[in-house]
Amino acid sequence: MPETGGSSETPGGAAPTFLHDARSLQRKLVEEYYRDLEANERPRRPVAYMLVGGNLAEILRSFGFEVVFPEIVALNCAIKHQSLDNILHAESLGYGLDVCGYVKNDLGLQDLGGKTSFGRIPRPDVLVCSFSGCYVYVKWWEALAESYGAPLFMFDVPYMREEVPRKEDIDYLVGQLWELVHFLEQRTGQAFDMDLLKRVLIESRRAEDGWVEFLRAGRLRPSPIEAYFESIFYMFPINVLRGTPEAADFYDVVNTEIRARVRDQTYPLPEEKFRLLVEGVPPYTNYRAFWDFFRKWGAVSVVATYPKVGGLFDRGFRHDPARPFESIAEYSLGAYVNQSWPLRRKIIADYVKEYQADAALIHGIKSCRSFTAGQGDLRDWLIHDQGVPTLYIESDHEDPRYFAPAQIKNRMDAFFESLEQRRAVAIAGGRTPA
Amino acid sequence: MSGVVAGVDIGSTTAKCVILGEGSRVLGKSLNPVGVDIVKDAEHALEAAVQDAHLSRSDVAFVTGTGYGRYKVYFGQLVVTEISCHARGANFLFPGTRLVVDIGGQDTKAIRINERGEVVDFAMNDKCAAGTGRFLDVCANALGCDVGEIGPLSLQARHAVKVTSTCTVFAESEVTSYVSRGKDPKDILAGLHASIASRTLSLMQRVGVEPEITFTGGVSQNEGMVHALGRRLGVPVNVSPLSQYLGALGAALHGWERLPGGAA
Numbered sequence: 001m002p003e004t005g006g007s008s009e010t011p012g013g014a015a016p017t018f019l020h021d022a023r024s025l026q027r028k029l030v031e032e033y034y035r036d037l038e039a040n041e042r043p044r045r046p047v048a049y050m051l052v053g054g055n056l057a058e059i060l061r062s063f064g065f066e067v068v069f070p071e072i073v074a075l076n077c078a079i080k081h082q083s084l085d086n087i088l089h090a091e092s093l094g095y096g097l098d099v100c101g102y103v104k105n106d107l108g109l110q111d112l113g114g115k116t117s118f119g120r121i122p123r124p125d126v127l128v129c130s131f132s133g134c135y136v137y138v139k140w141w142e143a144l145a146e147s148y149g150a151p152l153f154m155f156d157v158p159y160m161r162e163e164v165p166r167k168e169d170i171d172y173l174v175g176q177l178w179e180l181v182h183f184l185e186q187r188t189g190q191a192f193d194m195d196l197l198k199r200v201l202i203e204s205r206r207a208e209d210g211w212v213e214f215l216r217a218g219r220l221r222p223s224p225i226e227a228y229f230e231s232i233f234y235m236f237p238i239n240v241l242r243g244t245p246e247a248a249d250f251y252d253v254v255n256t257e258i259r260a261r262v263r264d265q266t267y268p269l270p271e272e273k274f275r276l277l278v279e280g281v282p283p284y285t286n287y288r289a290f291w292d293f294f295r296k297w298g299a300v301s302v303v304a305t306y307p308k309v310g311g312l313f314d315r316g317f318r319h320d321p322a323r324p325f326e327s328i329a330e331y332s333l334g335a336y337v338n339q340s341w342p343l344r345r346k347i348i349a350d351y352v353k354e355y356q357a358d359a360a361l362i363h364g365i366k367s368c369r370s371f372t373a374g375q376g377d378l379r380d381w382l383i384h385d386q387g388v389p390t391l392y393i394e395s396d397h398e399d400p401r402y403f404a405p406a407q408i409k410n411r412m413d414a415f416f417e418s419l420e421q422r423r424a425v426a427i428a429g430g431r432t433p434a
Numbered sequence: 435m436s437g438v439v440a441g442v443d444i445g446s447t448t449a450k451c452v453i454l455g456e457g458s459r460v461l462g463k464s465l466n467p468v469g470v471d472i473v474k475d476a477e478h479a480l481e482a483a484v485q486d487a488h489l490s491r492s493d494v495a496f497v498t499g500t501g502y503g504r505y506k507v508y509f510g511q512l513v514v515t516e517i518s519c520h521a522r523g524a525n526f527l528f529p530g531t532r533l534v535v536d537i538g539g540q541d542t543k544a545i546r547i548n549e550r551g552e553v554v555d556f557a558m559n560d561k562c563a564a565g566t567g568r569f570l571d572v573c574a575n576a577l578g579c580d581v582g583e584i585g586p587l588s589l590q591a592r593h594a595v596k597v598t599s600t601c602t603v604f605a606e607s608e609v610t611s612y613v614s615r616g617k618d619p620k621d622i623l624a625g626l627h628a629s630i631a632s633r634t635l636s637l638m639q640r641v642g643v644e645p646e647i648t649f650t651g652g653v654s655q656n657e658g659m660v661h662a663l664g665r666r667l668g669v670p671v672n673v674s675p676l677s678q679y680l681g682a683l684g685a686a687l688h689g690w691e692r693l694p695g696g697a698a
């Protein structure tokens with residue numbers, strides 16, 4: 001087999017021997033979650049649909065709701081190669097090529113009866129649209145409300161242009177949260193229990209502490225974690241189960257495993273040749289193939305923005321039982337996609353320094369202009385203003401028709417070739433290589 | 435002859451091979467269409483180039499594969515992307531090159547390079563054949579022309595039409611519509627070339643336009659395209675009879691560095 005530009009075909013060598021306790025537990029939690037959703041009968045708990053970014057799960061949980069995140073159902077469909085059928089069905093209903101893949105997967109799936117290989121997705125009793133940073137979601141939830149005849153609560157979150165939220169914005173959101181409480185009391189016939197909400201928030205906070213400890217392990221050299229691909233597996237508890245003891249306990253298992261990796265010097269790759277910052281939503285439909293493109297070149301992502309869509313906890317935010325509604329409001333405002341580009345750029349520049357990233361890779365997706373618009377400028381800014389070699393590639397997170405393996409591989413190979421060349425020249429010139 | 439290396443470039447439509455000898459002298463080359471059996475096409479490209487150089491296969495000490503089919507050059511010792519190879523090849527032929535524009539069968543690339551021929555930045559066309567060689571093939575076919583004659587014909591245009599479609603299929607419909615309205619095929623061809631030049635310029639601007647600019651890939655042999663691109667840029671672009679072989683040439687140069695005593 002010929003060599004590739006100075007690297008052997010599999011420089012990563014054999015897969016590392018991780019304990020895999022965390023991965024096994026994560027799989028178990030996912031399976032149990034979908035099994036419980038399907039078996040939700042006698043007595044049936046009410047079901048709420050909600051969006052991930054800046055969500056209000058703790059309030060819904062305090063009312064005893066099962067919370068379904070259609071975005072997460074959609075990405076589970078995509079990673080299991082089931083999204084295209086749903087998308088094509090949605091297109092047959094009249095949703096165009098340019099409509100978000102999450103939206104089409106969900107609407108197609110529901111129209112086909114809600115059955116997936118990992119469980120049947122129940123119908124919603126209420127729809128809570130917490131649309132931090134994405135305005136397509138408003139129309140999606142309106143379509144669901146019409147389709148199911150379910151009551152819809154629209155939670156309006158102002159866009160963030162300043163690092164510290166304004167008091168009037170927090171007050172605006174707190175007012176809406178009390179409206180939500182009233183809405184849920186009417187729908188469930190239950191009185192709101194503030195003490196119960198505070199107990200849920202204590203568990204949220206515990207999970208957030210554990211999640212952040214895991215993410216910050218990427219600062220070590222070499223990194224004991226894969227901060228993009230591996231983090232995505234471990235996002236499920238912080239996004240879907242946040243507020244439950246199971247989510248918080250999960251990160252104890254994860255961090256025990258990461259400490260063992262550091263102790264035993266067991267890393268994602270035997271040789272960490274490039275430390276990458278990754279920005280953007282992954283191509284779930286070709287997740288493993290995309291990951292292999294990194295591994296082949298000895299590239300490890302040490303920090304990534306996408307795992308922060310559920311909350312920028314690593315930037316210091318925590319849900320606070322002492323300030324329940326105010327902290328939930330701050331959380332919703334602080335969702336990653338709800339940040340203006342100057343704020344996103346600052347986060348990324350800080351990450352490059354804190355995690356000692358050599359280069360950046362941006363994966364844009366056709367589906368989502370909220371996340372992707374501006375990434376071309378981000379690329380130019382990283383290269384020219386920050387001196388960070390950056391590659392921009394594009395496909396989609398849900399629709400496999402947009403993933404062109406040969407083209408993506410070609411771009412990534414060329415990018416890593418150029419990084420190797422620069423490093424060789426720097427070493428020859430007696431400079432510290434990037 | 436231990437100092438002989440080969441570069442094999444398997445593109446989307448053609449397979450190219452260049453044989454280099456001492457002093458980086460081009461000893462032979464070949465160009466063939468690519469079929470369904472890429473492994474065979476790669477072997478055939480090398481055999482034909484070796485024959486052109488009046489050598490035998492055993493004279494070649496090192497083979498580098500490049501292009502979309504680079505992983506199918508099983509007999510090679512090194513694989514390098516065509517982006518790095520076009521950069522190296524352009525630097526070899528035109529050392530002042532700072533921007534390479536490669537228009538091939540299905541790809542258009544703008545590659546910023548430094549004085550050593552190393553890639554600084556690059557941008558490629560989206561997952562779409564608009565603005566590539568395939569686009570010209572389809573439109574030539576719609577006009578009933580041979581692809582080899584469309585460049586010279588476009589240079590005879592008097593009033594170039596405006597082609598607005600960015601999609602290859604829709605552009606073909608637009609061409610048909612102009613034909614049915616009685617437009618002169620030369621004017622239509624000039625419009626098509628100008629449309630590709632505009633798209634290419636936009637790609638070049640993404641990495642930064644800086645002379646000298648060297649035009650490579652199969653479409654660089656089309657003099658109408660060379661004219662349209664130079665006109666859009668406002669500066670002439672470097673072209674060479676070897677432009678179509680620059681990927682293979684760059685691959686051979688990469689291989690040369692791997693030979694004991696090869697230039698670093």
